[in-house]
Amino acid sequence: DADVTQTPRNRITKTGKRIMLECSQTKGHDRMYWYRQDPGLGLRLIYYSFDVKDINKGEISDGYSVSRQAQAKFSLSLESAIPNQTALYFCATSDLLVDTQYFGPGTRLTVL
Amino acid sequence: SQQGEEDPQALSIQEGENATMNCSYKTSINNLQWYRQNSGRGLVHLILIRSNEREKHSGRLRVTLDTSKKSSSLLITASRAADTASYFCATGDNAGKSTFGDGTTLTVKP
Numbered sequence: 001d002a003d004v005t006q007t008p009r010n011r012i013t014k015t016g017k018r019i020m021l022e023c024s025q026t027k028g029h030d031r032m033y034w035y036r037q038d039p040g041l042g043l044r045l046i047y048y049s050f051d052v053k054d055i056n057k058g059e060i061s062d063g064y065s066v067s068r069q070a071q072a073k074f075s076l077s078l079e080s081a082i083p084n085q086t087a088l089y090f091c092a093t094s095d096l097l098v099d100t101q102y103f104g105p106g107t108r109l110t111v112l
Numbered sequence: 113s114q115q116g117e118e119d120p121q122a123l124s125i126q127e128g129e130n131a132t133m134n135c136s137y138k139t140s141i142n143n144l145q146w147y148r149q150n151s152g153r154g155l156v157h158l159i160l161i162r163s164n165e166r167e168k169h170s171g172r173l174r175v176t177l178d179t180s181k182k183s184s185s186l187l188i189t190a191s192r193a194a195d196t197a198s199y200f201c202a203t204g205d206n207a208g209k210s211t212f213g214d215g216t217t218l219t220v221k222p
Contacts, residue, residue, distance in 0.1 A: 004154075031208060042116075042200055042212035043155070050208065058209075090154055099143050099204040103154035 003027045006091050006104040014112050019078040021107050023091030031094045032074040033101065034058075034066060036087040043090060049074055050096075081111040116144075116201040116213030124219040131188040133216040135201030136181075143204040144177055144184050148197045149215070155200065158186075193222045 004025045013019055023032065030051045035043035035058075045058030047066040055066060063085060067075045078085055088108055092101040119134045135144065143162045147155040161168045161177045161184065168175050174187040188195055198217045202210040 035212075040214070042214040045209065045211070048209060059211075088152065092155075094208070096208075098160070099208065099210060100145065100157045100160055101147075101155075101202075101210060102157070105154045106152070108152070 002105070004091060004093055004102055004104040006089075006107050008107060009105065010108045012110045012112065013081055015082055017081050017111075019081050019109065021076045021089055021091075021109070023074045023076070023104055025072050025091075025093045025102075025104075027093050027095075027102060028071075029093040029095050029102070030071065031096065032068070033092040033094070034064075034074065034076045035090045035092065036060065036085075037090065037106075038087050046076065046089075078109075078111075081109075083111045085109065086111045116203050116211060118199070118201055118213045118216040120216060121214070122217045122219075124221065125191060127191060127193055127220055127222050129191055129220075131191050131195070131218055131220070133186045133199050133201075133218070135184045135186070135213060137184075137201075137203045138182065139203075141179075141203045142206050144175075145202045145204060145210065146173075146175060146184075146186050147200045147202060147212075149200065150197050158199075160204075188218075191218075191220045193220050196220045 033048045034046040049068045091104040145160045146158045198215040200215045202212045
């Protein structure tokens with residue numbers, strides 16, 4: 001089984017809809033991250049969490065919110081989706097002592 | 113804003129040749145990581161080099177770090193068609209966050 005899982009893997013939705021992307025991990029890591037990737041570009045940090053009670057905004061948090069339900073679960077919500085949020089979304093985890101990040105398989109989101 | 117910038121943006125070589133990718137960054141770092149991404153998939157960690165290290169090896173990978181020039185290079189020796197992918201550098205800060213560059217797309221022709 002994969003250490004970091006994301007659901008759904010693909011999602012097509014309409015402008016104005018609320019969308020939730022979920023991430024679960026079995027690595028036992030405290031740190032979790034949400035990134036988005038646009039075609040031909042690198043990853044940009046949306047939100048990150050260093051433990052269950054810690055939530056921090058990243059580079060591009062506007063239009064997004066997150067919830068850290070447990071050490072193993074970190075959800076990303078788009079309150080009112082817009083077309084320029086069409087992208088590939090990745091969840092990642094890392095250990096407190098080592099900065100290596102472990103990525104999920106990604107969620108391809110299309111907002112029409 | 114991107115911290116790391118990879119160069120070149122795209123690289124095409126023949127199988128068996130070496131591939132070198134470079135990463136430049138702007139501010140002080142705690143570490144620098146290299147990742148690989150196959151088309152549309154999640155990133156896979158390749159190697160991490162700390163700011164007090166100058167060179168690391170892992171199999172066919174060699175990474176160098178020059179903090180005075182704020183640059184790093186990734187060398188893949190004896191490349192294979194299976195090495196075809198995008199390669200990203202990420203700079204890690206003291207707060208535990210990493211900032212990714214836009215990547216180098218490597219194509220290895222059989």
